Amino acid sequence: MTYLRQLRAVIRKDLLQELRTKQRLATMGGFAVLVGVLFNYSIDQAIVAAQDIASGLIWMTLVFAGVMGVGRTFELEAEDGAFQGVLLSPIPRDALYLGKVVSNFVLVYLVVLLVLAVFGVFFQLDYGNHPFMLLAVLAVGALGFVALATLFGAVSSGTALGETLLPILVFPLLVPMVVYGASGTSRLLAGRPIAEVEGNLRMLAAFALVALFAGAGLFRFVVED
Amino acid sequence: MYKRTGWIGTATALLGVALSVLVLWMVFFWVPTEANQGVIQRIFYMHVPAAWVAFMAFGIVAFASAVYLWLGDERADMAAVAAAEGGIIFTGIVLLTGPLWGKIAWGTYWTWEPRLTLTLLLFFIYVGYFMVRAATENPEKGKRFAAVVGIVGALDIPLIHVSVLWFRSLHPEPVVLKAEGPTLDPDMLTTLLTGFLAFTVLFVGVLMLRYGLERAERELNLRQVTG
Numbered sequence: 001m002t003y004l005r006q007l008r009a010v011i012r013k014d015l016l017q018e019l020r021t022k023q024r025l026a027t028m029g030g031f032a033v034l035v036g037v038l039f040n041y042s043i044d045q046a047i048v049a050a051q052d053i054a055s056g057l058i059w060m061t062l063v064f065a066g067v068m069g070v071g072r073t074f075e076l077e078a079e080d081g082a083f084q085g086v087l088l089s090p091i092p093r094d095a096l097y098l099g100k101v102v103s104n105f106v107l108v109y110l111v112v113l114l115v116l117a118v119f120g121v122f123f124q125l126d127y128g129n130h131p132f133m134l135l136a137v138l139a140v141g142a143l144g145f146v147a148l149a150t151l152f153g154a155v156s157s158g159t160a161l162g163e164t165l166l167p168i169l170v171f172p173l174l175v176p177m178v179v180y181g182a183s184g185t186s187r188l189l190a191g192r193p194i195a196e197v198e199g200n201l202r203m204l205a206a207f208a209l210v211a212l213f214a215g216a217g218l219f220r221f222v223v224e225d
Numbered sequence: 226m227y228k229r230t231g232w233i234g235t236a237t238a239l240l241g242v243a244l245s246v247l248v249l250w251m252v253f254f255w256v257p258t259e260a261n262q263g264v265i266q267r268i269f270y271m272h273v274p275a276a277w278v279a280f281m282a283f284g285i286v287a288f289a290s291a292v293y294l295w296l297g298d299e300r301a302d303m304a305a306v307a308a309a310e311g312g313i314i315f316t317g318i319v320l321l322t323g324p325l326w327g328k329i330a331w332g333t334y335w336t337w338e339p340r341l342t343l344t345l346l347l348f349f350i351y352v353g354y355f356m357v358r359a360a361t362e363n364p365e366k367g368k369r370f371a372a373v374v375g376i377v378g379a380l381d382i383p384l385i386h387v388s389v390l391w392f393r394s395l396h397p398e399p400v401v402l403k404a405e406g407p408t409l410d411p412d413m414l415t416t417l418l419t420g421f422l423a424f425t426v427l428f429v430g431v432l433m434l435r436y437g438l439e440r441a442e443r444e445l446n447l448r449q450v451t452g
Contacts, residue, residue: 151377155370159360168356169374172349173381175342176388183392203391207384214377221294221369 006091010099013086014073018107023076028069028111035061036115036122050123055186059178061115062142066108067170070149071156071163073100078157083223093220097150101215105146112138128188130197137188137201141181144208148173151215154222176207234433241427248416248423256416265329268322274420275318276344278428282312283347285432286354287379290372299443302368305375306358307435311428313351319344339389346385350378 018024039057043050050057077083086096116138119125127134148170156165184200252270259266289305292298323341324334335341354374361367409417 148377151373155357155373158366158370159357160362161356161360165353165356165360168349169353172346172353173377173385175346176381176384179388179392203384203388210380210384211377214380218294218373218376222373224369 003092003095006095007099007102010091010096011102014100014103015106017076018103021076024069024072025107025110027072028065028107029114031068032061032065032111032115033118035064036118039119040122051125051189052186054119054123054125055182055189058112058115058119058138058185059141059182061119062108062112062138063145063171063174063178065111065115066142066145066149067167068163069107069111070104070146070153071166073104073150073153074157075163087223087225093223094216096223097216097219098212101143101146101150101212104150105143108142108146109139112142125189126191128191130188130194133194133197133201134185134188137181137184137197137204140201140204140208141177144177144204144211145174147208147211147215151211151219151222154219158222177204180204180207231434231437234430234437236430237426238430238434241423241425241430244419244423244426248420251416251419256412257410259413262330265326268326270416270420272319272322272326273417274424275315275322276340277421278424279312279316279319279344279347281425282308282315282428282432283351283375283379283382286312286375290375294369294372294376300440302372303436303439303443304432305372306439307432309351309354309371309375310435311431313348313355315424315428316344316348316351320348337389337393339386339393342389343382343386347378347382350374350382354378 036057043053074083077086116127116134120127149166152166152169153163156163156169159165180200180203184197184204187196187200248270252267256267256270258264285308286305289301289308293301293305320341323344327336327338327341328334354371357370357374358367361370
């Protein structure tokens with residue numbers, strides 16, 4: 001019970017901080033919309049239909065915007081040594097990690113919803129017959145992404161290279177998420193039945209679980225001084 | 226202590242070099258030419274053993290990293306660095322020999338063949354491992370960060386493997402040749418097994434030498450610090 005309360009305290013702190021500064025949400029959201037604008041000019045729609053490649057665009061935007069936003073998690077707290085204060089509080093490290101995962105997930109998923117809506121308007125996307133399955137695939141994929149990016153965000157912010165190191169560390173590890181996520185999304189956008197996507201969802205869930213367990217177990221070695 | 230491991234390491238590495246020369250001789254002069262692919266198939270005796278060592282080395286990196294985080298034993302970290310440096314070299318050998326063979330057998334340097342893809346990603350995980358270490362001002366932190374990269378990489382590799390295999394089954398390649406051909410001739414098998422032995426012994430020898438070097442370096446640093 002105390003564990004849940006500690007978890008909630010971390011989530012509340014992070015979300016409140018975001019709500020007051022709106023730093024990360026604004027940069028991630030702006031980034032995602034502008035990427036949509038650039039995508040529009042980088043695709044010759046006389047040759048490829050946006051509907052056919054939309055899934056790849058959505059997932060790549062998720063990854064790039066996500067790396068940008070999640071990478072900032074620890075940078076913000078590193079200023080003024082605020083993170084030292086967080087570490088001094090009697091909260092187990094795994095609760096701290098999971099709390100950060102949840103708050104980062106909320107931010108990333110809001111951006112995903114924004115991307116879906118904006119790309120939908122920009123490219124006249126048809127969301128297929130199973131919009132809830134589409135949302136579920138993106139949610140489980142985003143959770144796995146956030147689980148890894150939060151752990152390695154802590155690693156990269158502890159190095160001299162900072163956030164620039166984060167993509168080098170997480171991109172190779174994200175391959176399973178992109179493979180199952182993008183193919184599941186493109187099937188749904190193409191109007192295929194749910195049964196064709198269930199396997200993808202299961203694999204995304206497995207990926208998210210492995211990432212969460214690894215992160216919860218290893219986070220304390222990253223933030224230890 | 227250092228002198229003893231140094232001696233064993235040198236001997237093992239030299240044995241590995243001698244066995245590698247033997248493999249080269251077998252590859253060029255002894256083993257029969259494969260009927261379908263011709264001479265180019267001979268690269269297989271370098272490529273496959275190198276891949277084996279590349280992945281085995283990463284297994285050692287992950288295991289030693291876990292031990293290091295668990296017990297905080299400096300020796301485990303030294304073993305992890307030594308294995309990672311050997312491992313990235315052998316991963317490089319796989320990534321060089323694979324495309325050279327692929328250009329002739331498949332007609333292209335690169336295809337998203339699952340094992341080739343997995344090896345490329347392994348290479349980048351190794352790169353991340355070294356970058357984290359190099360970019361950390363506090364070496365103790367760098368060791369822990371690198372260990373985390375090694376462990377998560379090892380946990381993710383099975384998932385990457387499954388997903389790239391699945392992805393390929395989604396997009397079949399026009400021409401896919403199995404590297405081995407239908408059956409392996411006994412002489413070919415002998416050459417391949419000698420290749421495995423040679424590269425493994427060479428790797429273990431280099432690992433021991435590198436471990437000794439790392440240890441000497443840290444002792445020296447410690448002496449300079451304590452004056």
